[in-house]
Amino acid sequence: MLDFRLLGPVEAHCDGTGVDLGPPKRRTVLAMLLLADGALVTTDRLGEALWHERPPTHARTAVQGHISQLRRQLHPTGRAAIVTAGDGYLLRTPADRVDARRFRTGVQEARRHHRGAPASAVPVLRGALRLWRGPALAGLRPTPLIASLAAELEESRLIAVEELGQALTAAGLAEEAVGLLRGPAGRHPLRESLVAPLLDALLATDRQAAAIALYHDTARRLADELGVDPGPAMTGAYARILAAPGATAGTGSGTSSGTGPGSGEHTEAPAGPARQTEAPAGPARPADAPPPLLLPRSPAGFTGRPRELAALDAVLAAPADAPVCLVTGPAGVGKSALVAHWAQHAAHAFPDGVLFARLGGFAGTVPAADPVFVLRDFLVALGIRPDDVPRNPVAAESLYRTLLRHRRVLVVLDDALNHGQVRPLLPGAAGCATVVTSRDRLEGLIAGDCARPLLIDRLGPEEGAALLAGVLGADRVAAEPDAVAHLVRLCDGLPLALRLTAARLALRPERPLRRAAEELHDERQRLALLAAGDLDLASVLRAGVAQLPAAAAELLGLLAHHLGPDIDLGAAAALPAAAPGETWAALERLVAANLLEERADGRYALHDLVRLYARTLRPAPDPRRILPLLDHYLCGALAASGAAVAGSQPCCALPADVHRPAVEADFADRAAAMAWYATERSTLVAAVGAAADAHHHDRAWRLAVLLWPLVVQQPEVQWDAPLGRALDSAVALGDADAESRVRTLLGWVLTEQGRHEEAARHLESAPDLARRAGDTEGEAIATANLAQLHDRLGDPARAGRGYERAQLLARDAGSPQTHMLTTYHLARHHLNDGRPAEALALARHGLDLAPAEQVPARRAMLTDLCGQALLRLGRPAEAAEHFSCAARLAEQDGFTADAAEYRARAAEAGRPGRA
Secondary structure: OEEEEOOOEOEEEEOOEEOOOOOHHHHHHHHHHHHOOOOOEEHHHHHHHHHOOOOOOOHHHHHHHHHHHHHHHHHHHOOOEEEEEOOEEEEEOOHHHEHHHHHHHHHHHHHHHOOOOHHHHHHHHHHHHOOOOOOOOEOOOOOHHHHHHHHHHHHHHHHHHHHHHHHHHHOOOHHHHHHHHHHHHHHOOOOHHHHHHHHHHHHHOOOHHHHHHHHHHHHHHHHHHHOOOOOHHHHHHHHHHHHOOOOOOOOOOOOOOOOOHHHHHHHOOOOOOOOOOOOOOOOOOOOOOOOOEOOOOOOOOOOOOHHHHHHHHHHOOOHHHOOEEEEEOOOOOOHHHHHHHHHHHHHHHOOOOEEEEEOOOOOOOOOOOOHHHHHHHHHHHOOOOHHHOOOOHHHHHHHHHHHOOOOOOEEEEEOOOOHHHHHHHOOOOOOOEEEEEEOOOOHHHHHHHOOEEEEOOOOOHHHHHHHHHHHHOHHHHHHOHHHHHHHHHHOOOOHHHHHHHHHHHHOOOOOOHHHHHHHHHOOOOHHHHOEEOOEEHHHHHHHHHOOOOHHHHHHHHHHOOOOOOOEOHHHHHHOOOOOHHHHHHHHHHHHHOOOOEEOOOOOEEOOHHHHHHHOOOOOOOOHHHHHHHHHHHHHHHHHHHHHHOOOOOOOOOOOOOOOOOOOOOOOOOHHHHHHHHHHHHHHHHHHHHHHHHOOOHHHHHHHHHOOHHHHHHOOOOOOHHHHHHHHHHHHHHOOHHHHHHHHHHHHHHHHHOOOHHHHHHHHOOHHHHHHHOOOHHHHHHHHHHHHHHHHHOOOHHHHHHHHHHHHHHHHHHOOHHHHHHHHHHHHHHHHHOOOHHHHHHHHHHHHOOOOOOOOHHHHHHHHHHHHHHHHHOOOHHHHHHHHHHHHHHHHHOOOHHHHHHHHHHHHHHOOOOOO
8 A cells, every 4th residue: 555755755655665756846746746635736836836936948748747757656556546637637545645634634633532631632642743754845845835835734733742732731741741842942932832831831840940931031032023922822821830839920031041941940049048039129239349341361463354343343333232243153263362352442332341251162171161150250240249149040140130231331252152051141231232252153142132143254365374474474474475375275264273383383483384384285294283282273173073963973074075075965965874854954053063164055065174173083984885975976967967968868777776865866957957067076076986996886987977968068178087987997897888888988088189099999999889788879879979080080981981870870779869969970071071962951850850849959059050051052041040040059058159159150141242
């Protein structure tokens, strides 16, 4: 029996075995049919789900193709039928075979039959929620329609979680309710329908203080972000909390020492006779206490950063808004030095003092500072006697904010670990301002407390040179500008790395900077050289990595050994063979920790020093474990080659044991495919070598030949290395088909590069190898390429015979694409041989071999050839029309240089008097 799954990745299973549904667009079509619950889904609706505002010209044909494939895939596997009706389709399958329908039925049953009996509703709701395997409709392209449908499913999931939480508390299982609700409430802190049952569950587990703190934290968020007060659900829960024995209203300040639902327990006061839960009525600072001036030490030798200093001034220019500025950036980029330098000069704008705390979030040698103790130190600095500092953290926060209510104080919190460490220390008072530094991007602080981020980037060449000159002297730096630029690059523009390098050089005044650059260039010793005394870059990086979750640290080590300079989500998921959602979460954590750079195009990259350190986390992966990654690129290249020349036959089949990637490549058109090739070129070339080195020869040759659309577009590039490795792998396999394909492509490249003797060594054996493999189409292409070589060698007669044989072979193979190509070559040969009429007839025949919407580039070549033949026949007006048409076709396929050449021919043919 066939089962469909939408509550997570879109899947189909037949008797427990997964059904291969193909690429994401095909799964999108299936999901749309399943979500319709048997109702009609129009073709336009399916197109909206697939492409939104830019459907391709062949959208309806593409939808029909996906429907046809789904019918073939689903028909043998169980009772599911896709029916064509009107201008659309509907899918007939039993309701209990779709997880989304079973989930909805379970929730409805819990509401209908178990109202007033919460204990009996619990197992029904648990069973419904167990159907979820991850985010709804995962793996589909997030067009607006798909995103909206997924959001609807996620909303129904949240409602079920809320109802289960209420049922658990009512059934006496409040502890389980807290565990169920805390995570979702933390992710949706403004959702009162989630927070209210969590308040009830906390009360039922004797966590009144945590419940009070959560209520005030949520109330503050609602006021700050939405401008509203809590609604009836939350206020009713709060009233029940206050009515409980021993409960108090807390501070009413709207904040807590925790970070929200996940840390409410930590707001309970310690036991003891001096327990205090309410804030003092007013400021307790003695009138004669001097303003605190806890300024950090001004950094010696600070230089540059005018943009960042101006940005700090701008962010904190309106203290009436109690601004919070988050200064974030990678380890060693100089965040603390920047803020310390700025604070020294900005202190005069805060007449009531400066509070500074080093939170030690990434110190590495000692635990991060507890905000409770930092808050105590701040209160003492503000004039409160140590014995009068409230022991209850909530009350201490309230007193802190009361003291600052009418004052202008600057608070500097250096090296924060997370937003939970920062929130209790925010003044929250008009007139005060806060600057926080952290390696982490602290998105919770930005979202929850409106912190304005200031990202500190690495130094550029000029800034890096200025830093070195400040230590080594301007003359020494000016004497070797190339070496200085190289040092800045090798240090990734990190001030810490540059200062460590400068320290070594300052003690060696006779050493040329060029020699220092040569030493750092050796990756094996670079990190060891970036050290001075008890300060070294590796330790600084180690402290940041130590704060990572295990999955993120594991992924970081794998990324360090990746084949290319950058990576996308799909390839990253193939590294540990994890689910895309898990990999995405790990990537996001690495980006948030400023250990990984996310680029505008959605790709990720490690800077060199982080990469070198990350390689120490784990050895290079076992060659046997790189198969999923190789297969990710193999499947991507196969899809790209098909999209690059629409309608063409794949140049190879996937190996039988291929690992299907979690995120399959899907290209809308040739432009998208060629853009992917350009982005992944260096990685694909490296993958060929890695596959050969690991003796995955069946992957090595396939990866190489699937580069052919890029090879044909850029024949001047030195493709010898990957194609040579691929040839070695084909020979090692004893596979005549593989060897023929590699020699055909390599021989063509060498011909285009004018290396005719080398080309002949490959092309003379390629047709026979293809014939032995039973590949008539491959023999046709190899024969045509060999004929081209004979043309270049000045043997037109032999070339003509080769072109004629290639055309006959292509016709027998039944491949319109190859038939077009070989016909073009034969027509070109006739034109060069002084037979324009025959060339024109052949070119027109070639244009009739494939549908007009396919292969615009090859149609452009044939159309241009028609124009040249017409020009030779004395028909310039017709020739000009053909050249203009060829230019349009070439532009359509992205061949802009060819299009320009065709337009020039059209202009020349259209000149008056041309005959």
